[in-house]
Amino acid sequence: MLRKIIAGARIFDGERFHDDRALVISDGRIDTIAAANDLPDGEIIRLDGGVLSAGFIDAQVNGGGGRMLNDEPSASSMYMIADGHRPYGTTALLPTLITDTADSTLMALEAAKEAVEANRGVAGLHLEGPHLAPARKGAHLAELMRPVEDKDVRTLIAAKQAIGTLMVTMAAEQVTSKQVHELSEAGIVVSIGHSDCSSEAAENRFDAGARGVTHLFNAMSQMGHRAPGLVGAAIDHPAVWCGIIADGHHVNPKALRTALRAKRGEGKLFFVTDAMSLVGSERDEFVLNGRTVRREKGGFCSKLVLSDGTLAGSDVDMASTIRYGVTYLDLTLAEALRMATLYPARFLRLEDRGRLTPGARADLVHITDDIQVTRTWISGKAA
Template identity: 60%
Template sequence: MARLAFTGARLFDGDRLVDDHHLIVEDGKVRAIASGVPSTNLEIRTLDGGILSPGFIDVQVNGGGGILLNDDPTPGGMAHIATAHRRFGTTALLPTLITDTREKTRAALKAAISGAITGVAGLHLEGPHLDPARKGAHLAQYMRPLDEGDIALYSRAAAAIGALVVTLAANQVTPAQVARLSEAGVIVSIGHSNCTADEAEALFDAGARGVTHLYNAMSGLGHREPGLVGAMLARPGVWGGIIADGHHVDPRALKVAFAAKRDPGRLFVVTDAMALVGSDRQSFLLNGRTVTRDASGYCPRLTLEDGTLAGSDIDMASSLRFLVDRVGMPVADALRRATADPADFLRIGHERGRLIAGARADLVHLSDDLHVQSVWLSEQL
């Protein structure tokens, strides 16, 4: 049985940064954070400064390493995407299927159910039950209301998948349907929706747990019509993912959202990453349409030929640097938004996202300026 001690770096435990302590890992699990000099019966791994943190958890990842999940909805495709993001500190993610055919949806569910895939913590279905009025880069021709077959399919899958997130628009579901999905263990997120604040509140009351990429593809915050954005920010118990690349959300709007969801942390970082993360390619096809990378700014930008944003080209470590450098967020707060908060949203905070006894020792070592130095999975320790 491997017994290790990581020392020489500040520790982020999922909530705060700790100095002058070391992390004890036993058989791939966190045993304790301890002060003083590590015991001589431990294998010592000395790090050269920086921060040792739980690995990042990304709830919304469309692709990576040159492929999209929609183009390869198989266990191999999911593993490829997870591997591509791992060198950027992401040790657990939800491969995300954007709006597509029933056959693609069933294939992705089958792949997620098939068995443990290293670095994959579940599945996110972003569609097809979205609002064509807020389609973004999705194809409206595949969007449709939720039906009884869908409810049965998702409910069965939720029992077999670690975490199943389904993004729904308010005009494609009823509160009663949301309640049934939630009771079956599906994590319902509202997104790509032009709903009113009252319509959103009705779905939150029914069990919807969060919103998908806050601000984007949804009714915005107005002082008389608060929309989905206002409903989410005003509701203490509702979670939300947000993209921190400077293209999807202005840094000032990021500050507003994080201030509204400061305590407890109910707003976490997602990349919404597409195929090009971890790849040298400069373009790819999305449902037969060309998406092109523009790397001229602080973060690369992905657009369709008509200028529509088509997901992001950012990784989690870059997102954290953006929050710290451009939004002015304290390092510990930024780290929490990429570790403990998404884990809690997915209801897996007891095993991922924190350095607590019994949790997986999925770890990332960061430099002081938040560049990834090393990544470990519990299976390797």
């Protein structure tokens, strides 16, 4: 048995902190959390303080390390994106293909199977489009958006069986409740987003099996006192998970703090980055569907905009979102860590990730007391 013991840091197991303890890993999985003065035999890795946690999980990553998935929907692109985010603590992510052609979508579905099997930090695939609403297009191309057809349902279900974890973002206007039910019953994570729907339409899709809402507040019908919209339906529904972009640009912190207090259902909000290719890259601009996206510095972190000022994804990494949560959203470190580990794991049904309990994967991150990443591991191997 190949055993590693990591000692010298506080351990956060997904629920609580452990002091004066060490994490024991056997064959790439968590064995136990042992007393620091009573360790079994094995290779000992000593850390200098800080916190050892499950690695961060990001359900929405358009790019990183200088590559957008839309540039080349291949396994190599997925590895580049995962490698670009790993220095910031992300050990599992869903490369995200934004609205594109049918050929690009099929290429991404095929590539994801290979990438997941390689165990290099790619946990599945997220298709954010093309079944979105032009009225809430954001930085997506409206001309490529269309309703879900029955053949799309068959294609996605077949792909899910090969990939394992497949998330799809769809507007309520572009998918029927019956289609949502079929996709959800097949194990696909259906999320409503880029939608101008009524709260009633949203609730119908939730009741049919839609599990989440993509980047709450952004690119969706807002909450009014007589028309609650998608925002109101998402906050009110106790079973619905919501990803949030915490970068100081996409959503005012007052709105995020309000959502955190109001959301029905414990632990139903989690961090996503919605990151673009510039994370992990020194460049200041890139091309998205033929349009230049530029980095504008200022605020908590830089923002990415099209020429008309439209936000085009984010320039934030997962460690930064945790710092933002602690600094601006009144979150404890424990809850901020859960929003980057335990909660996205539960949302995506990654049952053996997001916590440090016996049998879980040893996907780990070590952070300093000021939430700077020093080391990561995937299945117990330094990464």
